Amino acid sequence: MIITSEIISFFLETRQHTEEICAPLETEDYVVQPIEDVSPPKWHLGHTTWFFEEFILKPLKPNYTLFNKDFAFVFNSYYEAAGKRVVRSNRGNLSRPTVSQIYEYRDYVTQHLVELMEEGITKEIYTLAELGIHHEKQHQELLLTDIKYILGHNPLLPKYSETFDENCIEHIPEKWIAIEEGIYKIGHKGKSFCYDNELGRHKVFVPNFEIRNTLISNEEYLEFINDDGYKTVSLWHADGWNWINENTINSPEYWHNVGNDWLYYTLNGLVEIDKNAPVTHISYYEAFAFAQWKGMRLPTEFEWEIAQEKFKWGLRWEWTESAYLPYPNYHKPEGAIGEYNGKFMVNQKVLRGGSVATPKKHTRPTYRNFFQPHLRWQYTGIRLVK
Structure with missing residues (x-):
């Protein structure tokens, strides 16, 4: 009605x-x-x-x-x-x-x-x-x-707001959640709003895995930097290695090394790194390299969707190991509206969750965001699987 x-x-x-x-x-x-x-x-x-x-x-x-x-x-x-x-x-x-x-x-x-x-x-x-x-x-x-x-990227690093809090902290103890192998249903169900790329609810087989209930923090990512993570070629995809070297990348977007201290730009201006906050503005290349350094991996979008009921999400868009592809029986709408999602289903990675910038009443567990692997101007972060 x-x-x-x-x-x-x-x-x-x-x-x-x-x-x-x-x-x-x-x-x-x-x-x-x-x-x-x-x-x-x-x-x-x-x-x-x-x-x-x-x-x-x-x-x-x-x-x-x-x-x-x-x-x-x-x-x-x-x-x-x-x-x-x-x-x-x-x-x-x-x-x-x-x-x-x-x-x-x-x-x-x-x-x-x-x-x-x-x-x-x-x-x-x-x-x-x-x-x-x-x-x-x-x-x-x-x-x-x-x-x-x-x-x-203004050299004066002006403030946008005194009140926008982009460094929310997860006040929960870290633990690993075990998910048993099995056949699971993936995709949007019901009559509430969703985008066409969430439709085509279908079954997938997923082996056993464990997923962390918390995101990777700035402190953990600093350990990666200090252990020469950006200088260790074996951690990176070839494309990622070329990207960091061609663009002189050695830290997340908005990080500034001042003396012996790391600062970063937020919408409240330039501040000291909050080591307890989830790391953000990370490319897929960096997320993958960090996971390799830890001897782990990123979740697939299916693993993420299956596990999401068991952890808090919405602080960062989380990179997955899944390519952005249509679900089975996906139908692109007629006319110009059909260009909304379907024509981007190539050369991109899926992100799940949401971020501190995502407006209310907009995200949901089946929401499929997608970006090219080098992009990091969004509030992107890392969750690990083993």
Whole structure:
């Protein structure tokens, strides 16, 4: 049963939270794009708005008038079927539209979508609106991590917030959880929201394994660094070894060696390493090398999903040893929406869990995040299996 007031409330709550994330920014912060993987905050504001306009208002609201016919070209991300777009690496070169114009665009689309839903929500509108809400929640996480990259690579290392706590500590004793071999069901079940890449619930056989209930800490990762982990070729994939040498990588992202001390940049500014906090901003290459150093390995995404009910998760996106592939009987949706997940199922690793930047009401045990193995601007961490 579709309850109109609930989906409208969820929509408005989500739109407001995006703008709350941007509230501490100065106008100049909205435009910066230091690398291709990091988009300017104002682009996120526009893109999440375009998504609702393109996939709901344009086709489904009678007599809808576009806010600006050129905005689709600016704010389309990768939806080939939706038309031409600005190349991703050029998003930071656009001084126009202005930040104030983008906020006007957000208000315009928000108002029109609420009007449409108040007139009566069909199943099609509900499905697309729910997808759009979770799409915006994904971009809320990207907003925080992109803002951190923008400010964390400013030589002044400015603070974003005095209150955002990204170094939550697991106050539980470390232990290893034994999981018996057997056939387990994997994938989303029920009628609650999920992405298409979680569907195709199926059985897998998993041998015996033990998984740690806590994440690897900064203190443990420092031991790896001090034992020349970044200099020991036998620990690394060939691609990983090339990556750390070509890019002079010798510590996690945002770590700074000052004298004999390690500091790291957080959204609260530059602080001393909290040795008890889970290590973060780790690439898959580094996670794999650390696991090799410990004589262990990373979990597969199936092992992670089977074991997740037995430990606390959500502090870091956890690298798995699984390639990002479709589940059996996966069906890509028709049209541009089908480009949401399916076309990325190659050359990427699956991450599970969630992070301190993941918004509420967004993640779940079957959620499959995915990144290329060298990326580490997200809050990524390590859990081990033996």
